[in-house]
Amino acid sequence: MRPKRVTFRHRWLPYALIAPQIVITIVFFLWPASQAIYQSVLRQDAFGLRTEFVGMANFGRLFSDPLYLESFWTTIAFSALVASLSMGIALILAVMADRVIRTATAYRTLLIWPYAVAPAVAGVLWWFLFNPTIGIAAYAMDALGYDWNHYVKGSDAMALIVIASAWRQVSYNFLFFLAGLQAIPRSLTEAAAIDSAGPLRRFWTIQLPLLSPTVFFLIVVNVVYAFFETFGVVHATTSGGPGQATNILVYKVWRDAFEGLNLGSSAAQSVILMVIVIALTAIQFRYIERRVEY
Amino acid sequence: MTLYRTTTATAVAALMAAAPAFAQTEIQLWHAMGGALGEKVEEIASGFNEMQDDYTVVPTYKGDYTENMTAAIAAFRAGEQPHIVQVFEVGTATMMAAEGAVRPVQAVMDNADIEWDSEVYVPAVKSYYTTPDGDMLSLPFNSSTPVMWYNRDLLDEAGVTEVPQTWDEMFAAAEALQANGHDCAFSFGWQSWVMIENYLAWHDQPIGTMENGFAGLETELVFDESDDLTELLQRIADSQENGTFQYGGRRGDSLPLFTSGECAMWMNSSAYYAGISEQAEFEFGQAMLPINTEAAEEPQNSIIGGATLWVLEGHVDEEYQGVAEFFNYLSSPEVQADWHQASGYVPITTAAYELSQEQGFYESNPGTDTAIKQLSLNEPTPNSKGLRFGNYVQVRDIINEELEDLWAGNQTAAEALAEAAARGNMLLRDFEDAND
Numbered sequence: 001m002r003p004k005r006v007t008f009r010h011r012w013l014p015y016a017l018i019a020p021q022i023v024i025t026i027v028f029f030l031w032p033a034s035q036a037i038y039q040s041v042l043r044q045d046a047f048g049l050r051t052e053f054v055g056m057a058n059f060g061r062l063f064s065d066p067l068y069l070e071s072f073w074t075t076i077a078f079s080a081l082v083a084s085l086s087m088g089i090a091l092i093l094a095v096m097a098d099r100v101i102r103t104a105t106a107y108r109t110l111l112i113w114p115y116a117v118a119p120a121v122a123g124v125l126w127w128f129l130f131n132p133t134i135g136i137a138a139y140a141m142d143a144l145g146y147d148w149n150h151y152v153k154g155s156d157a158m159a160l161i162v163i164a165s166a167w168r169q170v171s172y173n174f175l176f177f178l179a180g181l182q183a184i185p186r187s188l189t190e191a192a193a194i195d196s197a198g199p200l201r202r203f204w205t206i207q208l209p210l211l212s213p214t215v216f217f218l219i220v221v222n223v224v225y226a227f228f229e230t231f232g233v234v235h236a237t238t239s240g241g242p243g244q245a246t247n248i249l250v251y252k253v254w255r256d257a258f259e260g261l262n263l264g265s266s267a268a269q270s271v272i273l274m275v276i277v278i279a280l281t282a283i284q285f286r287y288i289e290r291r292v293e294y
Numbered sequence: 295m296t297l298y299r300t301t302t303a304t305a306v307a308a309l310m311a312a313a314p315a316f317a318q319t320e321i322q323l324w325h326a327m328g329g330a331l332g333e334k335v336e337e338i339a340s341g342f343n344e345m346q347d348d349y350t351v352v353p354t355y356k357g358d359y360t361e362n363m364t365a366a367i368a369a370f371r372a373g374e375q376p377h378i379v380q381v382f383e384v385g386t387a388t389m390m391a392a393e394g395a396v397r398p399v400q401a402v403m404d405n406a407d408i409e410w411d412s413e414v415y416v417p418a419v420k421s422y423y424t425t426p427d428g429d430m431l432s433l434p435f436n437s438s439t440p441v442m443w444y445n446r447d448l449l450d451e452a453g454v455t456e457v458p459q460t461w462d463e464m465f466a467a468a469e470a471l472q473a474n475g476h477d478c479a480f481s482f483g484w485q486s487w488v489m490i491e492n493y494l495a496w497h498d499q500p501i502g503t504m505e506n507g508f509a510g511l512e513t514e515l516v517f518d519e520s521d522d523l524t525e526l527l528q529r530i531a532d533s534q535e536n537g538t539f540q541y542g543g544r545r546g547d548s549l550p551l552f553t554s555g556e557c558a559m560w561m562n563s564s565a566y567y568a569g570i571s572e573q574a575e576f577e578f579g580q581a582m583l584p585i586n587t588e589a590a591e592e593p594q595n596s597i598i599g600g601a602t603l604w605v606l607e608g609h610v611d612e613e614y615q616g617v618a619e620f621f622n623y624l625s626s627p628e629v630q631a632d633w634h635q636a637s638g639y640v641p642i643t644t645a646a647y648e649l650s651q652e653q654g655f656y657e658s659n660p661g662t663d664t665a666i667k668q669l670s671l672n673e674p675t676p677n678s679k680g681l682r683f684g685n686y687v688q689v690r691d692i693i694n695e696e697l698e699d700l701w702a703g704n705q706t707a708a709e710a711l712a713e714a715a716a717r718g719n720m721l722l723r724d725f726e727d728a729n730d
Binding site (some may be wrong): 043044045046047048049050052131132133134149151152153154239240241242243244255256258259260261262 | 360361364367370371388391392393394395541542543544547548550551554556685687688691694695696698699701702704721724727728729
């Protein structure tokens with residue numbers, strides 16, 4: 001393939017064209033990120049009246065804190081659960097929606113709807129449904145013989161934030177899966193059908209392998225979502241409890257900064273999260289983008 | 295031309311009308327009172343604004359307590375701070391340590407040209423916010439204390455005629471309720487505040503060393519050293535087996551357990567009065583917190599929660615005169631009595647309490663004076679005048695986490711308290727290092 005080459009008449013024009021993007025990146029990413037790195041080596045009181053350089057002490061304390069390391073595992077388990085649950089459900093829905101011919105738009109609109117709901121609102125919604133005293137879901141489970149109480153049982157609390165976080169993400173995943181499925185040429189599935197392959201067989205041997213780039217892409221997106229964007233859900237439902245059961249990394253960053261006013265430690269945690277997101281993005285570019293043919 | 299003249303005339307008229315407003319000094323007040331309480335704050339401010347011509351108090355709602363405090367701190371760092379900010383009681387140590395950012399109320403009032411006496415405030419309220427030398431740091435505004443809410447109907451059905459006054463009577467009432475087929479006897483909210491801080495003050499035992507932190511930053515938490523507290527918490531945790539106690543979450547999340555009639559008694563802030571009257575479809579009342587006869591014969595006094603108004607540095611002297619005048623207005627018996635009766639918070643001055651008595655408020659709303667009675671039961675001791683620990687918002691989170699592991703049966707009460715104290719002490723040392 002011959003590389004595309006575009007020439008500009010003026011030397012400054014290309015710079016002027018990318019300038020807005022550069023400015024946005026500096027203001028909304030580079031500057032805050034550098035502030036986080038700067039804060040992470042300081043110890044400061046809340047009002048910023050006394051500042052002391054402490055080197056890597058904030059990081060050292062985090063990694064010697066068993067609760068912080070536990071929070072890592074909690075976050076990994078949470079992300080895996082959110083990604084698999086939301087992708088699994090989205091895939092089933094997409095496969096079914098792909099077959100629907102009549103009123104397909106109506107189905108699609110309804111399925112995409114939850115994505116427009118803000119995480120905090122979604123959190124409160126599920127909080128009401130699962131409230132052990134007044135929640136209808138908790139009531140239904142009680143009728144089935146399960147005593148739901150996410151205030152005491154860590155596993156119940158984890159289930160609650162996984163459901164609340166995954167629910168919203170199902171819509172997003174559904175869109176990508178549906179687009180992926182519709183991009184698969186009909187001739188392939190029809191040929192398989194003529195060779196007497198049932199719907200399940202066609203899905204496993206034809207549709208799913210051809211969807212794999214979408215699957216990999218969505219894994220990264222969902223893990224990033226679970227890592228960084230689920231603060232609102234946790235804040236509105238469990239506040240990280242009971243005990244440490246749902247204290248995920250991003251919630252701890254917020255709590256240490258805004259409740260604890262401990263900017264140094266919170267900044268150090270942000271830097272660690274930043275390293276994680278850079279690593280995830282690198283993996284995506286290196287291994288996943290390459291497989292996708294444009 | 296006519297149009298031009300009309301415009302000029304209008305502009306001049308507008309300028310003239312606006313002139314008095316320009317002469318007025320604006321006093322910014324950032325608060326955390328949402329809903330009906332927020333409207334009440336607006337009402338108080340406009341009452342003050344109408345009363346005099348020199349100052350205009352501008353109240354702004356900035357979110358919950360944490361958000362309001364964080365907003366004020368961020369504003370201070372940017373040099374845009376308000377004159378007055380409402381800060382909850384556990385933020386006291388943080389505000390106090392911020393020398394150079396905070397102007398003590400005592401200094402504001404002493405320097406201003408007004409008559410003011412710090413003796414008019416209820417001692418149990420005031421003592422929380424004064425230095426060991428007796429200087430007032432911030433102005434008490436909305437204070438409450440935990441009380442025991444009970445469901446009269448459920449207790450009557452079980453034949454419990456006397457509202458339990460001791461923990462033994464609580465468990466006896468639980469047996470009577472269960473004999474009558476009702477599982478949950480009690481629950482509580484804000485567990486660190488109600489079951490640890492107030493339990494210890496109520497029984498005149500220390501929460502931390504050095505007068506609960508009032509005497510210095512080197513304070514250490516010692517709530518794990520109270521054997522009777524450890525035993526009681528273990529007894530409560532064990533009682534979950536037959537449903538006597540049910541845990542309903544942090545803060546006020548357990549309110550539905552009481553208002554739905556699932557638990558017969560609920561220990562939490564007296565400021566839930568409005569919420570409970572609105573939701574409960576049964577006869578309810580409030581009584582004093584139960585006493586543990588193993589620990590003390592008579593209760594000492596309970597301690598407060600709620601918030602106070604802090605004055606921030608960085609404004610011109612004339613504006614502090616306005617702050618002082620507003621504070622004086624706020625503390626007047628009429629304003630205070632009205633605020634107390636509308637909100638369920640305790641009256642912060644003795645005069646406001648007496649005025650409410652004269653007005654017959656407690657006779658027409660029985661039980662609403664439980665909180666103020668609890669607070670003024672005795673002269674506060676070093677154990678019961680309050681607490682002043684740095685990073686205490688986080689320490690309360692730690693206490694929540696450790697107690698939740700107790701309720702879930704993952705650890706014993708002794709382990710929970712020891713672990714909470716050890717983790718809390720690390721945060722106290724951090725605070726000491728950052729503020730030394």
